Amino acid sequence: MATQPAPPAPGQSAPLFDAQVHARRWIDDYIARAPLHDLLRSGPTAPWQAMLEELAAVASDDLGHARERVQRHATDIGTGFRIIGDGEERPWPVSPVPLLIDAAEWTGIAAGVAQRAELLERVTADLYGAGTLVANGTLPAALVTGSPLFLRPMVGIDPPGGHHLHFIGVDLARGPGGEWRVLADHLRAPAGAGYALENRLAVARTLGGLQAKLNVQRHAPFFAAFRAGIAAACRRTDPRIGLLTPGRYNPSYPEQAHLARYLGLLLVEGADLAALEGKVYVRTIAGLKRIDALWRRLDPRLLDPLAFDTHSQIGVPGLIDAWADGEVVLANAPGAGALEAPAFAAFMPTLSRAVLGETLKLPTIATWWCAGDAQRAHVEANLDTLTIAPAFGHLPLGLADHASRADLLADLARRPQDYVGQEEVALSTMPVVVGDRLEPRPFTLRVFAARGADGEWVVMPGGFGRIGEHPQATAVAIGEGLWSADVCIHGSEPVAAISLLTAPDSLHVRRNPGTxxxxxxxxxxxxxxxxxxxxxxxxxxxxxxxxxxxxxxxxxxxxxxxxxxxxxxxxxxxxxxxxxxxxxxxxxxxxxxxxxxxxxxxxxxxxxxxxxxxxxxxxxxxxxxxxxxxxxxxxxxxxxxxxxxxxxxxxxxxxxxxHMVRNDAWRFHDLGRRIERAMATARALRLFGMKDDTVSTPDDLSTLLDLGDSQISYRQRYPTGVARVPVVDLVALDPGNPRSLAFQAERIAEHLAKLPVLGDDDMAESQQSHATALAAIIATATAADLNPDTLGDVERRLGTLSEAVARRYFLQGAEPLRAVGLTLA
Known part of the structure; x- marks a missing residue:
């Protein structure tokens, strides 16, 4: 841990820069202004001293520079998010000061999160299974059947692997006395694990020595356990796992893309998938390939238009039937979100005693569901000191219209089941860089738990902190003017350098880039x-x-x-x-x-x-x-x-x-370039390079060379002047000129020859035949005889070729699932 700097020896002056001195000064200045319940002020300062020394080593005495540096790292990683209604992504706001929690304190938090995850699993299984909790009166029937998050089609279905939940998120708040309480559970499509990972990467790149100084626990074992847990629920021993995303307009799409890349998952949308004969396939350029599990980030009601919302355009018809048959794992199972409803929070203490026989290790914030007369009366009597919230996640009329107090009370009396009252939670604070100094700001913590291969719950050591903009805030949500923070769990024991990278000699070498x-x-x-x-x-x-x-x-x-x-x-x-x-x-x-x-x-x-x-x-x-x-x-x-x-x-x-590996993705990218460049070159040749009554002027030919980026090449070959035939030969027919028509035709044919085919009869497919014919026309042409008709034919053939490529490889929408020779694997 950090030690106090030694004073200068007699006759020596203090060094011009000393990270320990800067860190100590920052801490002393901060403690003098921070509230009593602040995380730094109320606990040991040695870990914070060590962290701030690392920050001083990076930024000297300029905390604003440290904030800019960590934000730059987050941008380099590609971290971003989108507020609903925004057209553009925003950079993910990361604080250079991580939230530090001692490993001993974290052990209690992790145990409470794991207990809660198991409780949520068992209650979900009962709601969609035996239904004993409603039958014996532990839960009101209206709480379940009246919730829009309860999915009736899921009743009676046993999920593959026997578990409804594989991954959950829990929002925690630390009170003034240091106690932790649960603010909310996230079960449908918990967001934020990727942001926690990206925060760690950005902060680690900024504070490179922090890991060794504080023995910070790593995230990799958690993600490895989660991936192994999903794989264990699949029927095939080497399953193909995808992350099902709503698409790039989803607010957390950058996070989803980062997670898919980090975990080695296939990032897919609904249009990529097809259900056929009880199994689920991903549409690939080599045909349909079996997919065994989906970590879904799609609203469950949009998953399958045959089972839920018939208007869904981003779901997969037949997906739920395949899931019910055990042929595809969905993490989490549709319908688990019923327990996200704030009204459920009022029953969590009772459920824990009834289901687990234990009290909650992490209590839920006090909640009153107004469907009961006594609960509604309590809320009405304490309206000024409680937070009034929607019981099932959607805003009821009284809240949506920002009604007056009288209107809200009237709506409470009319539809009390739509409301809950929750205590306002006073939050602890932590240091945040504001301007050029540390300021206390309230925070909440989102923690994640995942089911491992053995079926047990594993809790991510940390998560990510969400930091309020104002010193007295009682509720925190990421948005404009707010920050997020890495959460470092530190202790005295060294941490093994575990990574998701497999041991060097344990993988079979392959050069196939995958699906x-x-x-x-x-x-x-x-x-x-x-x-x-x-x-x-x-x-x-x-x-x-x-x-x-x-x-x-x-x-x-x-x-x-x-x-x-x-x-x-x-x-x-x-x-x-x-x-x-x-x-x-x-x-x-x-x-x-x-x-x-x-x-x-x-x-x-x-x-x-x-x-x-x-x-x-x-x-x-x-x-x-x-x-x-x-x-x-x-x-x-x-x-x-x-x-x-x-x-x-x-x-x-x-x-x-x-920098792009020469795989199929690169081939399609370069194929698109070559087809488009060939079209543009043929068009320019028709306008500026043909021999008739109106063209072939020096200006035309010079323009053609400019458009074909071939001026230098031409001048090197023909220093005496510009002539039509040499210009046309260079721009159209020279296979050594990377801008020429001939060069594009050769590359197009090469790409299509190396892309996968469906048939095994060794016969050329349509797109390959078109490319061969195009290359032959250009290869046999001469510059003197090249005419507008031939170039027009080349343009038409390029258009036909593009359509053939799309029909063959871009299988989406209503494309027949049983095309001739279609591969099922």
Whole structure:
């Protein structure tokens, strides 16, 4: 633990910087202002001293810098969240100061959470099984059957593996006396475990020595136990496990993507799955592949339109039948959320004694369900000192309308079962960096428990803290102006360096990257197409800006060539046709083609690419996601903005070329790029490179070289001047030019030859035949004879090829499940 710094020797001055001195000063200043029930003030200061010394070593005397640094690490990890109604993700707010809890105190907390998890499991099993708790009067029938969270179709079904719950979250509050109490249980789709993991990563990168100094317990054993617990419930010995997400618009989608990547789970949406003959499959580019378990983050009512909400567009028809037959594990089982209802909190002490024969080790905050006359009278008499909340999670009329006190009392009398009264909990505080100093702020703690392979509950050592914005807050929720904190459980015993990485010699080496869902292949394909489309449109705009509008920057193109450039941009949907070719008209036209979201402008295409990147973040590097999500440039001049965008496109292309493993996902991404680039090149050749009465001027040919990014290559080969046939040969037919039509055709054929096929007859599939025919047309063409008809045919063939790729690989929606040769594995 930390020791006090030694004073300077006689004749020596104190060092200019001493982390211990800074940490001690921060603590003394903080304790002088913190309330008596503050976590730091009321307990041993040695752990906090050690942690703050690490912080001082990083930030010197600048706590604001420490906050910025840990936030930067969180951003690098890719942590984010979305408030419902927001269009954009927000960065996850992480405090550089972790919440420190001694291992001895944590042992009691963990025991209480494990006890509560077992109680919730047994009560859930009874509600959907024997029903004795209602029959013997321990629970009112209205509490169960009147809850919108109780799912009647689940009654009488035994879940696979025999357990309804595999993963739960529990919100805890620490009172002024140091006692811990339960604020809420989360059973339907508990969020936050990924944020706890990301907080730990961000803080560990900032405070690298904290693990060794305080013996901080690790998260990896908890996640390993959870993964093993789900696998143990599956029928197959080597199960395929997925994380079922509602999609990228879900508030915690970044967390879900991070968890899937960390745990090695397949991140899937409802459209990726299909139920067939009592089993569940994921639609992949190699056909249907069996999936054995789903850690669902989808509302249970949306899981299966045949069992629950018939309007659900994101569920899987037949999923519940497969679950009832034991062919797929759902964690957690649908219907378990009935115990989340705040009204249930009023009965938890009674349930613990009736079901477990024990008192609760972690008491629930005092709750009164107003369905009982005595309880309602108590709430009405103490309306000013209680928190009035919805009994079943949805706002009743009196609360939703912000009614007056009289209206609320009237609604309480009319529908008392819709309300609970709960005590207002005074929260302990902890240090948080505000400005350049430590300030006390109230906090709550979300803890997670998971069922291990042996069926026993394992509690994550820590979780994540949620910190209030105001010193006197009594309720905390993540949102604007709030923070989250890593929770470090520390002790005197060394902690083994356990990781989810398997022992070096225990895995069989393989180079097969695993299952690629059709939706993911679709996303990667269109990510490539949109990036290439944006780059091609930007190239045309840059030529227009640099050679037609900015007259001081170079020679002006002829009106005929400018007109063709305008036609190219209009044909791509970038902007409406300008009223003329004056400088003002062309400036407005170029600005619209770059920024007008009402058209297929560069900004609009970038937005499409960003949305795909958000949906594929479990398979993209943080650098790639950051580039895709970068805001549109705001420099004053359009050429400067265009230059910034071009450098961004180049960086993304470099990442995909040099950092993506050459697996099927990369092939689809590059395939999309090649098809889109081939289309753009064929279009540019028709406009600027064909021999007729109106083209082949030097301006046309120079523009064609600019659009094909081939000016340097041409000048090196032909220093004497620009001629049509050499230009066309370089841009269209030279297989060594990575921008040429021939190069794209060869790469397209190579990708399709290496992607999986369904049949075993060694015959080419439709998309492969189209690619072979396309490559043959281009390979046998000559620059002198290449004409608009041939190029038009190439464009049509590229469109047909793209449709064939989509039909073959992007199996979604109403695509027949029994296509010819479909693989079931």
């Amino acid at each position: 690629l869902p059709s939706r993911v292949a679709d996303n990667f394909y269109w990510l490539g197409r949109y990036l290439e489309r944006g780059e091609a449109l930007l190239a045309a705009i840059r030529v227009l800006l640099g050679n037609s509008i900015d007259v001081d920057g170079g020679a002006v193109l002829s009106p005929a060539t400018v007109g063709k450039l305008v036609g190219l941009i209009v044909g791509a949907g970038g902007a409406a046709h300008p009223p003329g070719l004056s400088r003002a008209a062309l400036t407005a036209f170029a600005r619209a083609a770059m920024e007008d979201e009402g058209w297929q402008s560069v900004a609009a295409v970038n937005r499409y690419a960003r949305e795909i990147g958000e949906a594929s973040r479990d398979r993209l590097s943080a650098d790639m996601v950051r580039l895709l999500e970068a805001p549109f440039p705001t420099q004053r001049g359009m050429l400067e903005r265009a230059g910034t965008l071009q450098r961004r496109y180049a960086a993304i292309a470099g990442l995909s070329a040099e």
